[in-house]
Amino acid sequence: MMKKILNIFKIGLPVVVVGLFFSACKKNLPDERLSIANDSKYVTTLFQPVLGRNTLFTNIFQYGNSSRPLDFKIVNMRKFNGDPAPELTQLYPVTVWKQIYDGTEKSLAEIEAKRTIENHPLFEIRPHAGDFVMWSAANSNMVSAQPDSGYVFDVEMSNSGGRKYFQNMRLMPFRERPYEPSNLDPITGQATSVSVSPSGVFIMGERGQYMNSFFDVQVLFRKTGNGNSLTFKFADSLSNPIDPNKFDETNWAGLVHGFNMTKDATKVRYDVAYPIPLSAYPTPYTTLSGEQARVSFKFSRIGFGNILEKNYLNFNFNIFEKGDWELTFWFRRDKPKFDND
Known part of the structure; x- marks a missing residue:
């Protein structure tokens, strides 16, 4: 009887070892990689905001077959002649909403309590959507406006599957029109x-x-x-x-x-x-x-x-x-x- 049990153990041991091996291999397999598709693109590459007002450029990116989530960032921001453009990369205080404004506020103090000051670049990209924002803090004393040729920049799009660059995008602001x-x-x-x-x-x-x-x-x-x-x-x-x-x-x-x-x-x-x-x-x-x-x-x-x-x-x-x-x-x-x- 004991001999029979030993024989069964000898037969079963390789099965257990093989099962453990495949289990260990499965745990060590990398996660499924996300994809970066060639058909992802910006439908707009020229941006002409009016300085002195908050401007959001949205619905300008087509994801195509790229896997989400995606990460976006502006790289190599420069003037049209190739010089650096620190005025668009350094941070400035801007006013943002921290609560929803709905028109029912009863005083200026109540309105201001719903806003706060944050530091942002004057022109920035939404990191997971690819939208662009030009903040109202920008004016023609700080930023080159038309008829100047403006700025050139690239956008890096990435996920765990790789990255893709959209090059030579243009920013050419118009001068302030306060009203x-x-x-x-x-x-x-x-x-x-x-x-x-x-x-x-x-x-x-x-x-x-x-x-x-x-x-x-x-x-x-x-x-x-x-x-x-x-x-x-x-x-x-x-x-x-x-x-x-x-x-x-x-x-x-x-x-x-x-x-x-x-x-x-x-x-x-x-x-x-x-x-x-x-x-x-x-x-x-x-x-x-x-x-x-x-x-x-x-x-x-x-x-x-x-x-x-x-x-x-x-x-x-x-x-x-x-x-x-x-x-x-x-x-x-x-x-x-x-x-x-």
Whole structure:
């Protein structure tokens, strides 16, 4: 009996040893390697952000058959002539959101509590998406803007399966345009006109003609200081002030996301946080997309034939640069008719 057991043990031992060998080999096998595909590519290789505003370039990379996750980094950032470009690689303080802004904040302090300061390169890549960000801290005193030829850089994409380089990508920023719509040339930065046009107007003039948003009404932007305020003014063709109270159906309290409103016979002023709007998030103060602030000044009058006319002056805009800003709506060819017919 003992001999039989020994024979069985002799037969089984190699099986156990072989099993252990294959088990050990399996443990030592490397993980499945990720792949880097030749069809991965950037669909855009020229980037032209406007300085002075946060710009995100997204949906610009096609992963193809490359395995994810992927890692991206900018390498060899240089000026067009090949010189180093330390202005784009060193870190600068920038403002970022640490909580979601939704337009319900009740004070400037509440808004600022949702933001913080971090150090970032002025132009950087999102390390796992391949998107690019140009931060608003960049300006034409720090970064070369068009008509300069700008910068050239490469991007390294990698995973455990290898790496791939996208070479000679271009960064050619435009000069600052602190507000939109803008009357400033994107290359020279010089004004091409004194004003811009409103988004829409339905107002009868005292001469009996409905006003045209291009010819009859103009909007002038003016920065008067470095604070945090926004002021609206109205002026007739002789530049005399028009009392904002005449636009008596305007929702002044909800016109902008501002605080401490003051209104008199010449102006309406708010304390505000910048930029305007604060983010591309739809709120009661923005267009449907959230990309621009929207203001509407309204009044009603009884027109010819005893018809009720709902008059309005609408303006969609952005202000990217912090300051004390004035927006003047200039009725340059005729005064609005506020009285009934």
